[in-house]
Amino acid sequence: MAELSGTGRTDRVVVVGAGLAGAQCAAVLRRDGWQGRITLVGEEPHAPYDRPPLSKDVLLGRTDSTALDLDFGQLDVELLTGRRATGLTPGGPGGPGAAGTLHTDAGDVRYDALLIATGSEPRVLPGAERAHLLHTLDDALALRALLRPGLRLVLVGAGWIGAEVATAARAAGCEVTVVEAGPAPVPGALPTEVGRAMAAWYAGAGIELRCGTGVAAVEPGAVLLADGSRLPADEVVVGIGARPATGWLAGTGVALDAAGAVLVDERLRTTVPGVLAAGDCVGYPSARSGTRLTVQHWDHALQSGEAAAATLLGSDAPPYDPVQYFWSEQFGRMVQYAGRHAADDELLWRGSPDDADWSVLWLRDGVLRALLAVDRPRDLTQGRRLVERGAVLDRARAADPAVPLKSALAG
Numbered sequence: 001m002a003e004l005s006g007t008g009r010t011d012r013v014v015v016v017g018a019g020l021a022g023a024q025c026a027a028v029l030r031r032d033g034w035q036g037r038i039t040l041v042g043e044e045p046h047a048p049y050d051r052p053p054l055s056k057d058v059l060l061g062r063t064d065s066t067a068l069d070l071d072f073g074q075l076d077v078e079l080l081t082g083r084r085a086t087g088l089t090p091g092g093p094g095g096p097g098a099a100g101t102l103h104t105d106a107g108d109v110r111y112d113a114l115l116i117a118t119g120s121e122p123r124v125l126p127g128a129e130r131a132h133l134l135h136t137l138d139d140a141l142a143l144r145a146l147l148r149p150g151l152r153l154v155l156v157g158a159g160w161i162g163a164e165v166a167t168a169a170r171a172a173g174c175e176v177t178v179v180e181a182g183p184a185p186v187p188g189a190l191p192t193e194v195g196r197a198m199a200a201w202y203a204g205a206g207i208e209l210r211c212g213t214g215v216a217a218v219e220p221g222a223v224l225l226a227d228g229s230r231l232p233a234d235e236v237v238v239g240i241g242a243r244p245a246t247g248w249l250a251g252t253g254v255a256l257d258a259a260g261a262v263l264v265d266e267r268l269r270t271t272v273p274g275v276l277a278a279g280d281c282v283g284y285p286s287a288r289s290g291t292r293l294t295v296q297h298w299d300h301a302l303q304s305g306e307a308a309a310a311t312l313l314g315s316d317a318p319p320y321d322p323v324q325y326f327w328s329e330q331f332g333r334m335v336q337y338a339g340r341h342a343a344d345d346e347l348l349w350r351g352s353p354d355d356a357d358w359s360v361l362w363l364r365d366g367v368l369r370a371l372l373a374v375d376r377p378r379d380l381t382q383g384r385r386l387v388e389r390g391a392v393l394d395r396a397r398a399a400d401p402a403v404p405l406k407s408a409l410a411g
């Protein structure tokens, strides 16, 4: 269903949230022939930029800028930075006079169609207001300026970003301790036995990893753990996940789930006519997964931004439901994941965690559902396609890292 006529020069698409999903939607609208106005409204002072390099190249001092390679002037996209959305008043059900209004801290912006792409915001540890968070370019530059040889850095959370910050801090010569409440790294996303294989990387990098204990308090110069121990800390960084940045939608009629994600249908339409959502902030119905998903990864932001543009243009693209993909670069390793596994899926090791590279596969009734590849990009590329196809694997061949995954089909 087209949200807009698609040709009227006066029609205005407003995108709120000038991150990857929003910028991608704007760029694809232009690429695919949208002639009307496009306005991109963002709270940060910067033009849209990429976040993955923040915890990698920016912290490591290899770059100061991660701006997206898009020329908004040439695209004729109006960029309103430093402007925070505070609410919206939906328009009518359609036709003339159907326009809605986005309210911002610098005045109202009228829209004919609106894309909500306000992303996510980092979870804050209660009592740790003094600690650093890593979400924005400014956060990354400020944190980098603190890293120096001998700095005692305590990192709370051994998730994806925690591991990357630990990697960069070690490279800068810091003494790093990572505190993780779960039994092993990445406890929410990976089974403990896979997380334990990753724990060895921390030790190999000279980092102390304290799993199974939470933080009781962050004090000046120290972190007090729930088990009573006190870790000296010159600086503290908290990386315990993120939640949808949708507080500004309260009372607007845009329905949210219990976790605050914007509820959208398979074409990324919200419960309010003419209003779509994409990126970290949405919960979308995934037929592939049999459940509603909120995904906070780069590839989803890119693809859902593009899918939202297709909906706005009324294209007959298939429902939005890609195989999920993300990567992390930690301790000199490239870690990649594709698909989505359930806790009761069968886990199959492909190689040993003692090897330089290995993968793990998740199968259900022999069907490949997901894989994690450590320095095995070919496994990832081939496995991602096999997940897409719902391929059935021969367990013995799939477990042999010498056999290409695409040659490990059953039958």
Ligand SMILES: Cc1cc2nc3c(=O)[nH]c(=O)nc-3n(C[C@H](O)[C@H](O)[C@H](O)COP(=O)(O)OP(=O)(O)OC[C@H]3O[C@@H](n4cnc5c(N)ncnc54)[C@H](O)[C@@H]3O)c2cc1C
Pocket: 016, 017, 018, 019, 020, 021, 022, 041, 042, 043, 044, 050, 051, 052, 053, 054, 055, 083, 084, 085, 086, 117, 118, 119, 120, 134, 135, 136, 161, 245, 248, 278, 279, 280, 281, 295, 296, 297, 298, 299, 301, 325, 326, 327, 328, 329
């Ligand atoms: C440090 C870091 C490292 C990462 N590394 C990886 C990685 O290696 N691999 C991977 O797959 N993913 C990674 N990610 C995740 C990935 O970057 C995100 O999934 C992606 O950026 C989400 O894009 P988005 O457009 O939905 O949201 P965002 O990029 O968060 O953009 C949303 C924008 O909306 C703005 N905004 C919020 N509220 C308002 C408001 N009320 N008014 C106006 N503007 C508002 C925000 O300021 C922000 O600029 C990383 C994330 C971070 C923070």
